[in-house]
Amino acid sequence: MLSQDTTISPDTAIREIAIARPGATAVFRRHRIDICGDGDTSLSQAALQRGLSLTDLQAELSGLAGEGDELPVEAGALIDHILSRYHDVHMAELPEAIRLARRVETVHQIKRGCPHGLADHLALIFDDLQGHQRKEEAVLFPMMRQGGGPMIGFPIARMLAEHVDVVEQLEELARLTTNFVPPQGACTTWRALYEMCRKLDEDLREHMHIENEILFPMFA
Ligand SMILES: [Fe+2]
Ligand SMILES: [Fe+2]
Incomplete structure (x- = not known):
């Protein structure tokens, strides 16, 4: 399964990303990628089909991951x-x-x-x-x-x-x-x-x- 801090590869299936990365469903919905119908499609194929930039889509999805957890002291x-x-x-x-x-x-x-x-x-x-x-x-x-x-x-x-x-x-x-x-x-x-x-x-x-x-x- 896709872990929180891994970069999402272009070959990863839409279904896998939707399940492993909370918030990804909202990103896909915004770009009209159907997580059920397009579930088996890879991220790069989905980007191509919708005329989206793969790099931008990857960046948007990676931005959902939690950051490192050093807490401020002040x-x-x-x-x-x-x-x-x-x-x-x-x-x-x-x-x-x-x-x-x-x-x-x-x-x-x-x-x-x-x-x-x-x-x-x-x-x-x-x-x-x-x-x-x-x-x-x-x-x-x-x-x-x-x-x-x-x-x-x-x-x-x-x-x-x-x-x-x-x-x-x-x-x-x-x-x-x-x-x-x-x-x-x-x-x-x-x-x-x-x-x-x-x-x-x-x-x-x-x-x-x-x-x-x-x-x-x-x-x-
Ligand atoms: Fe609070
Ligand atoms: Fe509180």
Whole structure:
């Protein structure tokens, strides 16, 4: 399977990229490459058929890979990292996951293992996370950038409590997707969806870990 940090070769099949690289489905959709119909086509063939530059397409797909994980040590820089690596990424990826889930639930509604309720659950995660991140961005992080202060314990306690709720939502996400394992014979969209959910789970847990264990203690 294609790993996160490998460069995508021109010979790699569309299907393989869609499953291994979360976010790739959105790139393909933008370029009208059909991940089901064109699944067996190689990246270079798909680019040729759609009149796209292979180099640009490869660069776009490689840009989706996670970067190296040296965390900044200074609070302001760490906040910048959290915003660009997690807040922005969740907000960009969740609508695509919701869209894929709606499609899978509609097309495969009578199939065994169909994740009924997944799109609604992802939408709930999206709404709650939007509110949570807004509070961090508008209240907590600006306080931190100004050095903290005696009142900072209150917003921190509130965010910690909300993180506990997110963990519960992730447990439900794992249940709905049978721990991110699609049923045998699942189509490319279904598999790409579960891979996106797996990445969301991983990213969100990592995001909360950095806040709970590294950023918040700097001001406790
Ligand atoms: Fe956050
Ligand atoms: Fe948070």
